[in-house]
Amino acid sequence: MIKLNDIIVKFGDFTALHNINVHVKEGEFFTFLGPSGCGKTTTLRTLTGFIEPVSGSVVVKDKDITHVPIEERNIGIVFQSYALFPTMTVYDNIAFGLKLKKLKKKEIDQKVREIAKKVDLSDEQLAKAVSQLSGGQQQRVAIARALVTGPAIICMDEPLSNLDAKLRVQLRNELKKMQKDFGITTIYVTHDQEEALTLSDRIAVFNKGVIEQTGTPNEVYNHSATEFVCNFIGDINRLSDAVVAELNRAGGHVDPAKHNYIRLERIHVNVEPKAGCAVLEGVVDSREYYGLYIKYYINVDGQTIKVIEKNDGVNIYEAGQKVKVVIDPRDVMAYPAGAGEEAQA
Ligand SMILES: Nc1ncnc2c1ncn2[C@@H]1O[C@H](COP(=O)(O)OP(=O)(O)O)[C@@H](O)[C@H]1O
Ligand SMILES: [Mg+2]
Structure with missing residues (x-):
């Protein structure tokens, strides 16, 4: 469903992505895993449209979108730092994308409440300012906001890394359940191998702008393709x-x-x-x-x-x-x- 073909990305004369090839199937939970600075975010930003590759193509549902602007890609994005509007209410944060699309008030209301229910945000919480919520609740708002416009794909860049350990595990489980319920094709970025192993259908292990292995959690863990992968995944x-x-x-x-x-x-x-x-x-x-x-x-x-x-x-x-x-x-x-x-x- 998603194909990144021979993607090369440069910043000045530094090559951040050497030759990235990723094929993601419809409905799959697919993770980019690797240490800091290996090119996970850059790959994600190439898919979402913030970065244009020097060469290679981005294909979604057989359509080449390499040069299609971000807002026409129909991809939901959840960032590490939530990127919510702190003084606006939870409701308005979730409704934001729908207002941009100029939907009718009634339709917006229906969609916001429906998605809020699915991510376990109460009516009471919808009325609060985002800044009044805990980190875990804010992350739920960010996910609701990404899903509310009904994207075909959702991309999440280290969405749990600002949370404490216990909440991270709890939200991780919820995230997996939500992804199953929605059946939405998900690209997930993390440097945490445990997160990758527990959540993913398949994992691409990155190292210095190269993918060293793509496989199921069991393949990358028990049949690591390279010495780097075997050291990075688990002890x-x-x-x-x-x-x-x-x-x-x-x-x-x-x-x-x-x-x-x-x-x-x-x-x-x-x-x-x-x-x-x-x-x-x-x-x-x-x-x-x-x-x-x-x-x-x-x-x-x-x-x-x-x-x-x-x-x-x-x-x-x-x-x-x-x-x-x-x-x-x-x-x-x-x-x-x-x-x-x-x-x-
Ligand atoms: N806008 C940019 N300008 C210059 N270098 C960048 C830019 N964005 C990322 N890089 C560099 O590209 C490499 C990959 O970065 P990134 O994709 O953010 O890594 P990751 O998300 O895996 O931590 C790093 O060396 C980073 O410093
Ligand atoms: Mg990153």
């Missing part, structure tokens, strides 16, 4: 040469010339090894107790290996305790040395 262990040698002694086929990684939850402590697994001697350095799970830092062959274990309430290991660390060599993700670089996540 991971880079395996030392000594550990790699042990994996191969146990019958693994891990190439020691590559950069080899394994996710924390793939490693297990003091379990009966399955066929083909390596059993390494380790000593617990320390642990972090999260309730739902426990994270251990275990010294194996001089390397600290991080391990996540489910908290079963019984098998909890203490610092200094000797443990068996069980690794399946088939869980190793390997990348050519020198090709990628590690993410500064």
Whole structure:
């Protein structure tokens, strides 16, 4: 439904986007993920029409809109900083776009109240000034305002990053539910990998103006295409040469010339090894107790290996305790040395 084809964007002689290709399906929740400065906002602004690419095309529903002005693109936008009018009422903020479209008063009223209900804003809140609302409520107003004109696409640029952690999770869930209810094609920008993994149908992982991988949350997490992606998405262990040698002694086929990684939850402590697994001697350095799970830092062959274990309430290991660390060599993700670089996540 949305196609960004070979997009190149420059600011002066700095190339912000090198060759961006994105295909988003109708109704999809699609996320641009990456560290600050990698080009997520620039890509979004190219789609919405604030930026004209040096080359490449923006196609929506088979129509080339690369040179179509913003207001004719029928795309709703929610910014990080809400961009609401603080002294106007919530009602007037939501009605703003409809007034621009010169709709009749009655029609505006009907649409505003309908959308307000859907995003859980009460009549009482509609009458308040935006500045009287909390951050979470203001974000709801911003979403209502973006949706009220009935756009085909909604774009959200880090919409939750100004909120505190708890509210962020709550609103994240609401956002997902709203997106499902409306069935609206959504482009979502974030630097937060957890947000991306929980919300998205698919994710494009950006690095320095390039997309390194596009895939489902499971694809980018468990089958990271590049070393950058595997480091940026979630926590991971880079395996030392000594550990790699042990994996191969146990019958693994891990190439020691590559950069080899394994996710924390793939490693297990003091379990009966399955066929083909390596059993390494380790000593617990320390642990972090999260309730739902426990994270251990275990010294194996001089390397600290991080391990996540489910908290079963019984098998909890203490610092200094000797443990068996069980690794399946088939869980190793390997990348050519020198090709990628590690993410500064
Ligand atoms: N208007 C601009 N003029 C010059 N450089 C810009 C402009 N907008 C963005 N950039 C640069 O382009 C790169 C990508 O920026 P941006 O898309 O905002 O990153 P992100 O949203 O991923 O944090 C950054 O290096 C940024 O400094
Ligand atoms: Mg940005």
